[in-house]
Amino acid sequence: KPTTPEEFLEVCKAFTFNDPDGNSKQDTFGFNLAEPGHFFLEASFGIPEAATKKWRPYMIENDKFVVPWDRIKDYVTLMKQLYDAGVVDKDFVVDRDGSKAQQDFLQGKLGIAHVNNQGDKELNRTFKQNNPNADIEPINKLKTKYGQFGYGVRSNVGLVAVMNAKAKNPEGVMKYVDFCSTREYALMVQLGVEGRHFEYKANNRGIKKLNPDIYDKEFSPIVPEYRHNKHGILIKEVSNPMFTYDLKDPVDKMLYRNTIMHWAWKGMEPNQIDGGYPLLPKELSTKENSMMKKARELIFSCVTTKSYTIDEFFTDLQDAFNKGGGPEIVQFYSDWYAKNKDRVITTSVTNEQELPTLLSIEELEKE
Numbered sequence: 001k002p003t004t005p006e007e008f009l010e011v012c013k014a015f016t017f018n019d020p021d022g023n024s025k026q027d028t029f030g031f032n033l034a035e036p037g038h039f040f041l042e043a044s045f046g047i048p049e050a051a052t053k054k055w056r057p058y059m060i061e062n063d064k065f066v067v068p069w070d071r072i073k074d075y076v077t078l079m080k081q082l083y084d085a086g087v088v089d090k091d092f093v094v095d096r097d098g099s100k101a102q103q104d105f106l107q108g109k110l111g112i113a114h115v116n117n118q119g120d121k122e123l124n125r126t127f128k129q130n131n132p133n134a135d136i137e138p139i140n141k142l143k144t145k146y147g148q149f150g151y152g153v154r155s156n157v158g159l160v161a162v163m164n165a166k167a168k169n170p171e172g173v174m175k176y177v178d179f180c181s182t183r184e185y186a187l188m189v190q191l192g193v194e195g196r197h198f199e200y201k202a203n204n205r206g207i208k209k210l211n212p213d214i215y216d217k218e219f220s221p222i223v224p225e226y227r228h229n230k231h232g233i234l235i236k237e238v239s240n241p242m243f244t245y246d247l248k249d250p251v252d253k254m255l256y257r258n259t260i261m262h263w264a265w266k267g268m269e270p271n272q273i274d275g276g277y278p279l280l281p282k283e284l285s286t287k288e289n290s291m292m293k294k295a296r297e298l299i300f301s302c303v304t305t306k307s308y309t310i311d312e313f314f315t316d317l318q319d320a321f322n323k324g325g326g327p328e329i330v331q332f333y334s335d336w337y338a339k340n341k342d343r344v345i346t347t348s349v350t351n352e353q354e355l356p357t358l359l360s361i362e363e364l365e366k367e
Helices: 005-017 037-044 069-084 099-106 121-130 170-180 183-191 212-219 232-238 250-264 282-304 310-323 326-340
Strands: 059-061 064-066 198-200 207-209
Touching: 005 069, 037 069, 064 326, 069 282, 069 310, 099 121, 121 250, 183 232, 282 310, 282 326, 310 326
Parallel strands: none
Antiparallel strands: 059 064, 198 207
16 A cells, blocks of 8 residues: 555556456546545645635644645646656546546545445445455555545535525424434434334444345435534444444445544644634635635646646646735634634544544454
C-alpha cells in the first residue's frame, strides 16, 4: 500500500501500465482526480476545500485564519504529477459530479479509487459482482512533510432539515420533530423492531437479523429514508458498525473489516473549522464566490496544461486572492472566530473525541 506521495504515484503507474486485469489493454486508471478524488489528496496535506467548488483552505493558527500556501502548492504539484504521468482520466475536469469515476470504479477500471458513496453497501456489492476476483483494501492518508493525518472524528452538527414557511400546521411539524428526538424513534430507525427484525447478541456483540423476507420488505427500503432525523447520541450503545453490518453477508463483512482499519488510523488533524462558516456580508460573499471560481479554474488549468508551471500558477493564485478580496474575507472570518471560538466546533475539539471500541470479526462471529 502506498504511504507517501512518491509511492502513491508509482502504484498509480503500476495500475495504469501493468495491465492489472490481464486483458492486454491499457484501460485502467491509477486514480480519479474527479470529485471527490482530489479530496483525498487535499486531506493528505492537511488542507480542506482547496480545489472544491469552494475556496476555504483556511487553517487556524494563534486564533487567526491563515491560508496554508505552501501546502496548497505541494498539493497541486502532486495533482499535476499524476496528470502528466498519464495515470488519471484526462477529462476529469468535466466529470463534475464524479459519476464517470464511480462507473470506472464499478467496472474495475480504477486502481485507487476515492468515489462518491464508496462506503455504500450496494455500491460495493455491485463492484464485487462485476469484479469477483478483486478485493478492496483501504489506505491511510499519505504521509507528507507536514505530517501523517488520520481520518479523524467528524462533527455531526449541521443543518438536516428546514420547515416550509407556508406550513399549514407548524405546531404539527414541531410535534413530529419532537417525536423524532426520542430514544424510541432512534432505536426503531437504527435497528428495527426487536424480535421481528433483529435480536441482540450476548455481551453487546451486535445484532442478528431475523426474518429476511420481512426485514427486506418492511425495514430495508423504508427506514433509511427517515434515518437522517434520528439523534444517534440517544442510542450511543448501538450507534456503531457492530450494530450496522451483518457479518454473514460477505460485503458487510468486508466493509466492517475496512472500518476497523480506518478507525485505527484516527489521528490528529490541523486545526480547522469543522462545521458551518458564518454568512458573509453581501459584498464579501460576492467576492468570495468569484474568488472560489477563479481559484478552482487556476488549479485545474495548472494541472491540465503542461506549459503552465507550478511557479506561474502559484503567482497567479496569490495575485487573484489578493485582488479578489481574499485578505478582507480572511479578516472577517478571523474576527468572527475570535468572538465565538468558545462555541465554534473545530478539529481541535473533534480530535479529542474517542471512537467506540470495535470487536474483531472473530469475536463478533461467536454465537
